[in-house]
Amino acid sequence: MADLAGVNGQREHFRVVGKPNLPGILSYSLATGIAKFGIDYVVPNMLEARFLRSPYANARVVSVDTTRARAIPGVVDIVTWEDEDIKKLGQSPFGGKSRPYLDNIADYEGAEVGVIVIAENEDICEEALRQLDVEWEILPHVVDILEGRKPDAPVIRPPEFNEIPPGMFDPRPDPNHPKKGNVSFAITIDGDIEEGFAEADQVIEYELKLPAFASHIPNPPGSVAWWFDDPYYGGGKSLHIEGAVQRRESVGSMYGLPPEKTVQVGLFQGGKYCDWGMRKSQEITPLLAKRAGRPVRCVNSREETFDFLMKERYMYLKVGFKNNGLITAIDDFSISDGGSQGSSSFGTANDQGYGPYYTFRCKNIRQTMEIVDSNRGKMYLSGQHCPFNWDAGTMAIYLIAEKLGKDPIDIAKVNLHGPDSQDDPRPVPSFEACLEEGKKLMDWKWHPAGTKRLPDGRMHGASFRYQICPRHAFSGYDVKLELRNGEVHLPTQGPCTGIYAVEANAMVVAEELGLEYEDIKVDFDYREKFTPVGGGSDGTTASAWATKECANILKQKILEAVIEEANNPPPPSMFSFGMPQEPSPFKGLKPEDLDMADGKVIVKADPSKGVPLKQATRKNIFATYSGRPPAAIWSLGMGKMLDTMNTAYCEVAVDTETGEVEILRFVVVADPGKVMRLTSLESQIDQVMYFSQGCQLMEEYVYDERTGVKLTNNMIDYKKPTMLDVPPVERKFLETRAGNAAYGASGISHSLANTHMVIIAIHNAIGVWVDPPATPDKILKALGKA
Amino acid sequence: MANEERSRTDVALSHEAAQVKSAEAIRAIPSVLTEFRCPTCGKVFGSYANLQYHYADEHPEFVVPETIVLHINGKDCEVLVEPHWTLQRTLQFRLDLTGAKHMCGKGACGSCTVIIDGRAVLSCITLAVECVGKSITTIEGIAANPKWKPLVDAYCKWDAMQCGYCTPGFLVTAKALLDKNPDPSEDEIREALSGNICICGTYPRHTTAILEAAPQIAAGG
CATH class of the missing domain: 3.30.365.10 (Aldehyde oxidase/xanthine dehydrogenase, molybdopterin binding domain)
Incomplete structure (x- = not known):
């Protein structure tokens, strides 16, 4: 087992970690629409802003006359790339060449270029953009x-x-x-x-x-910002920005603000899928609000969100x-x-x-x-x-x-090296175990391409792939836990991206402190440092490792406080009215004689002697931990070590008359090291398989070659799988505890993403290659039928 | 103001707290408008007639916004809208109801779903002025109603959401289905929810949640 350096990394019994169906801490807010994302914020007296976006794939704005646009009632301000304040924006304090934040060059259709309009509402913004007299130099693309x-x-x-x-x-x-x-x-x-x-x-x-x-990204990005008088901090107005979730400090720094002068309450970031980049609409609103002296909202449209x-x-x-x-x-x-x-x-x-x-x-x-x-x-x-x-x-x-x-699984076995080095001939243990389970689930019987016809006349194909669990869980985390008025609090900045990272961390705290998941109070506060996000399950498992260490520091402090109070009880409160105090059952013991279980502080030697945590100490206790899990393979370098592996399988039926492909099922047998939160782990696996399905069968960017314009940047022409499209995903998880994060857990979902597993299964069915997305017309063409 | 600016985020809610918040959001919608803000220049007037005069004087080339009464979540609400405004935009910008989410803007994803006269409808392609005299139910109305607690609970228990942006739209569609068919099969659920797109791919979780909640709702929670 890995996680050798951490406290309780080798824990054998789990009460909370790994448990399914514990509701997410933010789930009720999300399900009921109470959760506000950047695009949702509407504030009194708010203005709207829009960037000029290029209608050309490659072009330069030679000049722009804003006279007609400015004359439209409701237009409040127009910014151009030549304005001094925007020229200063985003410049590195260390000098060196950098691209201006806004310039007159558009290097793809839809790129923000040259001009921003601010108006009373969205419609006036659009009209003002139409009324700009822009001289374009259209360049080859x-x-x-x-x-x-x-x-x-x-x-x-x-x-x-x-x-x-x-x-x-x-x-x-x-x-x-x-x-x-x-x-x-x-x-x-x-x-x-x-x-x-x-x-x-x-x-x-x-x-x-x-x-x-x-x-x-499901929620089109955007922000709303305003400046306010802040009695807490001097030095001019402070900034409030919603929509730049998790980037509050970096956006604030663009405007020369120290972290404490930037406020952001909202924590719902939406689906990121590792697209962590900020859009200009999430960064520009403070500048516009400063110019206008009013709150300004700027959001991307769906069509502008097809990066x-x-x-x-x-x-x-x-x-x-x-x-x-x-x-x-x-x-x-x-x-x-x-x-x-x-x-x-x-x-x-x-x-x-x-x-x-x-x-x-x-x-x-x-x-x-x-x-x-x-x-x-x-x-x-x-x-x-x-x-x-x-x-x-x-x-x-x-x-x-x-x-x-031969069977591809056998070819994979021949080529894989063992856990220690490229010369290690021993198989990777979890690879062998995953294969065994996967073959059983699939009833795996390999056949050469184009040789198996199903009873309904369609051709059958199957594919297999493996991948290592990724180990980019090398980020460090700063965790703080508090015992406050007898309850354990986990303060965190969030954010919420849908990976249930905070929940997994709360489960770890509960596990280590002998509490239930519901006992851990998660306090979301933008001022907190702890952000248990650093890349999906990898960030979750790594932050959970740091949280585990912190929980054990808190536990030690609690037990020390309990003994101190047992041996030196505080004076009775004035409200005890002279009633005798119960002597502590811990008097004369040492902290190492105690443990925490079932919501109580107990005597190890006699667990029947226990006091509920709320009554065990009157102290408020704080613990912090700052660090990272040890020995992450990704920080040690590539090609020298392997530990946990995942396998995935796909089965398709191809109709050679219509070109239609049906994915009969996906099977995933994976080794996440240790399951932390089962329900979201299952859901992550589904997500990654459906992403893979989408990119191999449906999703496509289509460009007009002549103009360079993207033709499919909308949800009608750019197809995503719906509930009727997705196949069942059968999953099985092995727990080798070989990962470097909490209890030997590791990241999982990236490892199963793929662009060709369905494509290979299609080849196995019909014996010809089709590039993704394998749409029916392409299948028929490949078969010489169209 | 400063205290408000620096308040902590209050979103880690139990079902009961979410129910209360949703009911508060509905209660907070004014039944009658007391101020009329010009969408073109931002000036505020005390009556609709004064706004009309203002348009005639200042913006004669613009279409005058209308006041309409919408029946939302059991409550009549007077709203000032422009004729081309969608219901989704009206809910978000005029009534501070943020549950009908803007995702595609083209009626392709279901994130903005509301129920109008018993039918699941896409509010991003429905004009607000078309909805006068109709009964509109949003996610806030469903969340505030204890009858639907089993559905919300099941969604949360089964993680029928990841990022959660599309989730209210799914729940509204599920409610519309259960109104008509209290005991749906898995295939009927898939069919009913096929117009809702979840980029995070939580699809199998929705059928699990609805199948679990349906008999509880039918039995009165």
Whole structure:
């Protein structure tokens, strides 16, 4: 078991942790609509603001005449990129080149550019935008990255953008391979690729297209902000902003404010799915409110909220392997959408060296990526839903199995290395266990492609994939717990993103203090530091580790206080009216003689001697802990260790007459290390499988090549699965306790995200490849029937 | 004001507290308007007639907003709206009812669902002026009614929400279904809720919750 460094990491009996069906602390607010998200806030005397958004994929505002717009009744103010206050916004105090917060360059259709209007209401804003006299310089665009990478393609990015130092998630410039035209390069070489291919008995070459898909945050982002006189802190007005959840301090700092002068009460962030980037509508309202002297609201429309969660990538692979299926060399060349300026490269260039390959015993790997600047759109900050090109490895295993006439599961077993190193021949224990359960659940009987017809005439296909549990649970957390008036409080900033992180932490506190989940009072307060969010279940399990440590510090302090009061009882209160005080059953004992169980402080040697926690001490006690779980594999480096694994399976039926694909079921057998909160774990698995279904069968960005305009940025044309579309997801969880977080737990959901498991099952059914989304027309075309 | 600005967030609610808050939200809606704010310039008037005069004088090129009476959650409420305003916008901007959520704006996702005269209706594509004389039930009305406690409880017990943005729309649709069919099958639930999109993918949780709650509601809670 992991979690060796923490208190009670090896706990054997659980009363609270892992329990299902405990309602979320915020669930009643959410279910009844009381919960307010950024877009929901409407405040008295509020103005509305709208950005000018580019109707062109690549363009520059040469000039803008605002005269007609300003003359419209109800227009309060118009900001242009040339105004001094907005020029200063967001500038680094350390200097250096950075893109202005608002400039006159639009590098994708819908980009905020040049102008912001402020008016009495949304309709007047829209009219004012229509009345702007904008002179546009329309520039050549790239929305097809295969065209954009060609030497004769127009160079779309202004030269000054190339001088901006890369951000944390931007592609790193490769000094040995300078940028050419629209193309930057990222190249990683391990081992000797030529030698690897020389060792191979056979070679396969294949290509796959990873689809772009939308982050599709359910609540369109936005904010409302105002300034107020604040008697608590001097130095001018303080800022109140709603909608910039969890980024209160960073938004405040844009306006030169210390943290204490920025207020944000709301904590509902909505679904993030790792799209953590802030939109301009969430940052600009303080500036506009300052100019207008009134509260200002600015929100994105749904159409303006179709940013990427994953960007498009074309992959071309050459894989050498021995006749037993052992891979000896991987040559991976890919062409990746770089998106517009400032797009994150998470999931693409930033992930080179990660991914499936480091689970392989093969050490000869070359990854070459071309990152093509485009005008397709933007991916904010994260975008790692289907991370690390895992599906390229999944396809390699499938294709080798096809070529050798073997079961892909057996090919995976040959290639996986053991827990200690790439030379470790022992299987990863939980991989073997997951496979055993998965095969049982699936009634797994492998068949070659295009060979199994179902009784109803449709073709049957199945697929399998594995992935390690991700270990980015390396973030540190600052936790505070309080015993206040006999009740235990867990103060937290939140936020609520839907991962039930606070609840899992409350369960850990209850477990460690011998209390029930309902006994833990969670105090949401924007001023608190503890934010148990850092990437879905990974953040939850890591923050729960820090919470466990804090709970044990609190417990120790409580027991010390109980003994101190038992041995030196406080004087009777004036309201005891001379009644004799009951002597404490703990008199003469030491803290180590006591424990906490069933809501009481008890004597270890005689648990019948106990006092309810509320009566055990009159003291208010505070405990803090600041730290992170130890030994996270992701902070130790890649390719050297494996511990817990997950497996997923898919079964489809394909109608070769209509091209319709039905996913008969998903099966997931996963090892989360330790189940913390069963109900939300199950739900996370469902989510990730439905995301995978959507991107492989339905979701698609369609561009007009001539204008570069995105045609599907609405919920009618960009299809998401509905309740009638989703198949059953059968799940089974193993608990090896091998993770690095609380009680050996680890993160789970990213690991099961995929772009090709359904696609491979379709190939297994019909014997031909179809790029995602595998819509019926594409299936029929692939079958030569359309 | 400063104390209000720096108040703690009060959203960790029990069902009973949520019920009380929902009832308060309905009670807080004024039955009769006492001030009439010009949507075009923000000036406030004490009567609708004065607002009309103001429009004639100051904004003759604009359409004058209307006062209408909407029957919402059992209560008549006078509202000042512009003719093109949707019911969703009216609920959010005029009545401070935030349960009907704006997600798609095109009638494609169900997050803004309300019940009008017994039918689940998408308030983002329904004009407010069309709703005069009709009975409108929002999530606040359902949450305030103890009859529906088993449904809300089951939603919370089964995590039939992750981020929770679309959840009120699902609950309203579920209530509309149970009004007509107190004992629905799993397939009937899936069919009824197929117009509600949950990006977080909580779909199987809704059927579980509704199947659990339905007999309790039928038995009177």
